Amino acid sequence: MSVLLNRRTVVTGLILFAVLFPFVTRNDYVIHIMTLSFIWMIGVYGLNLLAGYTGYLSLAHAGFFAVGAYSLGLLTVEAGVNFWLALILACLFTGILGFLIGMIALRTREHFFAIYTLCVGYIIYLVIYKWDGLTGGVRGLIGIPAPSNIGPISFTSSISQYFLVLFFLLLTIFFIYRIVHSLTGRTFMAIRNSEDLALTLGISTMKNKLVSFVLSTIFAGLAGALYAGFVRFIGPDIGYITITFDLLIYLLIGGIGTMSGPIVGTLLIVWLSQYLQFLQDYRMLVFGPLLAFLIIFYPWGIVGIFQQWKQKRQARKARSIHQEENRKDEVELDAGVSADQEQVREG
Amino acid sequence: MLELKGVSVRYGNFTAIQKIDINVKEGELVVLLGSNGAGKSTTFRAISGLNSVHDGKICFQGETISNLSPDRIVRAGIVQCAEGRKLFPAMTVYENLMMGAFVHRKRKSRMKEALEMVYELFPILQEKGHDAAGSLSGGQQQMLAIGRALMAQPRLLMLDEPSIGLAPLIVEQMFEVIQQIKQSGTTILLAEQNASAALKIADRGYVFENGSVAVQGTADELFADEKVRRAYIGA
Ligand SMILES: Nc1ncnc2c1ncn2[C@@H]1O[C@H](COP(=O)(O)OP(=O)(O)OP(=O)(O)O)[C@@H](O)[C@H]1O
Numbered sequence: 090m091s092v093l094l095n096r097r098t099v100v101t102g103l104i105l106f107a108v109l110f111p112f113v114t115r116n117d118y119v120i121h122i123m124t125l126s127f128i129w130m131i132g133v134y135g136l137n138l139l140a141g142y143t144g145y146l147s148l149a150h151a152g153f154f155a156v157g158a159y160s161l162g163l164l165t166v167e168a169g170v171n172f173w174l175a176l177i178l179a180c181l182f183t184g185i186l187g188f189l190i191g192m193i194a195l196r197t198r199e200h201f202f203a204i205y206t207l208c209v210g211y212i213i214y215l216v217i218y219k220w221d222g223l224t225g226g227v228r229g230l231i232g233i234p235a236p237s238n239i240g241p242i243s244f245t246s247s248i249s250q251y252f253l254v255l256f257f258l259l260l261t262i263f264f265i266y267r268i269v270h271s272l273t274g275r276t277f278m279a280i281r282n283s284e285d286l287a288l289t290l291g292i293s294t295m296k297n298k299l300v301s302f303v304l305s306t307i308f309a310g311l312a313g314a315l316y317a318g319f320v321r322f323i324g325p326d327i328g329y330i331t332i333t334f335d336l337l338i339y340l341l342i343g344g345i346g347t348m349s350g351p352i353v354g355t356l357l358i359v360w361l362s363q364y365l366q367f368l369q370d371y372r373m374l375v376f377g378p379l380l381a382f383l384i385i386f387y388p389w390g391i392v393g394i395f396q397q398w399k400q401k402r403q404a405r406k407a408r409s410i411h412q413e414e415n416r417k418d419e420v421e422l423d424a425g426v427s428a429d430q431e432q433v434r435e436g
Numbered sequence: 437m438l439e440l441k442g443v444s445v446r447y448g449n450f451t452a453i454q455k456i457d458i459n460v461k462e463g464e465l466v467v468l469l470g471s472n473g474a475g476k477s478t479t480f481r482a483i484s485g486l487n488s489v490h491d492g493k494i495c496f497q498g499e500t501i502s503n504l505s506p507d508r509i510v511r512a513g514i515v516q517c518a519e520g521r522k523l524f525p526a527m528t529v530y531e532n533l534m535m536g537a538f539v540h541r542k543r544k545s546r547m548k549e550a551l552e553m554v555y556e557l558f559p560i561l562q563e564k565g566h567d568a569a570g571s572l573s574g575g576q577q578q579m580l581a582i583g584r585a586l587m588a589q590p591r592l593l594m595l596d597e598p599s600i601g602l603a604p605l606i607v608e609q610m611f612e613v614i615q616q617i618k619q620s621g622t623t624i625l626l627a628e629q630n631a632s633a634a635l636k637i638a639d640r641g642y643v644f645e646n647g648s649v650a651v652q653g654t655a656d657e658l659f660a661d662e663k664v665r666r667a668y669i670g671a
């Protein structure tokens with residue numbers, strides 16, 4: 090009960106913080122960076138569902154991110170579709186593509202899967218880069234409209250965009266939380282644990298892996314679409330491998346296969362990058378060793394460190410209660426002994 | 437009930453089992469004996485659909501199952517409890533059991549029924565329901581693995597070396613439980629290296645050597661067989 094209460098306060102506190110944040114800083118640039126990191130978080134949550142909970146490390150997620158972004162961009166700019174409809178279609182299209190690619194990719198495992206998806210991601214990037222007629226190639230796609238008004242609410246100010254993205258982030262977290270704590274989520278974890286074992290329990294692993302893959306790509310697509318609507322300009326670079334590795338680094342540093350890892354890792358690295366901007370590309374000299382250190386010693390990232398610490402503390406508490414009881418026994422024993430001695434003296 | 441006709445399984449170019457014929461009748465307890473690497477687990481994996489059958493045919497209740505996917509085979513009623521007590525160590529005992537009932541996930545009443553049966557067989561699993569599976573002792577983990585397999589309410593239960601690595605007293609308990617499961621009407625195929633204990637509760641047995649069946653017969657016949665005694669019972 091106290092754990093539940095505890096978690097509830099933490100979650101409420103975090104949401105409150107996120108809601109108040111733009112009013113506290115009032116700095117457009119800071120709000121802009123925060124909004125961007127929320128967008129990355131959505132993508133990282135998607136990656137976490139597949140790589141963290143199902144055990145399939147996809148390196149194609151920047152590709153799916155770009156597919157979402159370009160779907161929204163092309164639908165709004167070229168076809169004049171309403172932003173919200175385009176957002177739904179972009180997710181749908183990314184999901185369908187994810188389904189088709191997943192059907193093939195999921196026949197491989199482990200590093201073969203990673204390499205296969207790495208290639209898929211690169212092919213998506215190349216298609217966007219080379220298909221000038223459709224995507225605008227290197228020139229990119231400009232003039233993507235901001236989210237259209239919903240009734241009286243407009244999404245032109247940076248604060249309103251911030252809240253829009255925050256809304257989708259909370260939706261994503263809620264959705265992922267529900268999945269992870271459902272039978273489907275346990276099925277994913279069973280697959281991560283051992284596919285043979287899952288099979289002997291009667292789990293159709295292919296079907297479940299595909300569900301995880303498709304959901305994961307949909308979140309990547311959603312993040313991409315939101316990115317397109319937020320930055321309003323997209324180029325093929327957003328589909329490049331470096332974005333995949335960014336997402337992966339956020340996830341690994343925060344804690345892969347944990348519920349709060351994506352938030353922790355993304356915030357930490359995005360803001361650290363901001364402060365270390367003067368180092369330019371030498372920033373990697375900081376992140377590289379940090380990442381290597383974490384992966385070797387704390388494979389579940391910062392959240393993993395915290396969880397370990399909490400477990401140890403609980404264990405220590407349990408032990409100290411135990412010792413306390415022992416000590417009490419000893420004290421009583423001592424008291425008994427001295428009373429005896431007293432009697433002897435008196436006698 | 438279960439019939440293997442000339443079944444061969446290969447790992448790459450290596451033939452792990454060759455032209456195996458096995459027959460299990462409804463309600464029987466059949467044991468597969470054989471030393472390390474003889475091919476017992478491979479036979480189980482082939483029946484479960486985890487390894488594809490290179491040659492031959494596997495039939496269950498009159499239907500060919502050798503081309504079905506593993507989950508279909510579980511739904512048909514064959515469940516294997518693999519060697520090495522493979523559990524989900526981070527999940528609780530209860531959650532592990534519930535994963536075993538995956539095929540009945542839409543029939544709550546059946547899940548409850550199965551859970552009650554498992555608790556009756558292994559009261560300790562109810563007691564430790566909220567503990568992480570990884571925190572159990574070796575014997576308890578084996579019980580959980582068997583309990584989880586039973587949650588699917590199999591017609592044919594395959595147990596792969598359930599006694600390995602357990603203390604003698606626990607081994608004895610384990611064999612008692614296996615007998616109880618048999619008496620409750622579940623057909624059992626058991627792989628064991630502990631031949632004397634296994635033959636005591638088995639109806640019939642097959643002795644594997646280098647991937648093929650060397651000797652077969654009733655438990656009494658095998659127990660009396662000079663060669664079997666020398667190789668596996670050590671008397
Ligand atoms: N994945 C694999 N790849 C290649 N060869 C394998 C594989 N699994 C098993 N083998 C080989 O197949 C043969 C049969 O192995 P199997 O595991 O079926 O034996 P077993 O009777 O179950 O032995 P044990 O009593 O040790 O469990 C062995 O020679 C083994 O080395």
Ligand SMILES: [Mg+2]
Pocket residue numbers: 476477478519596597
């Ligand atoms: Mg074996």
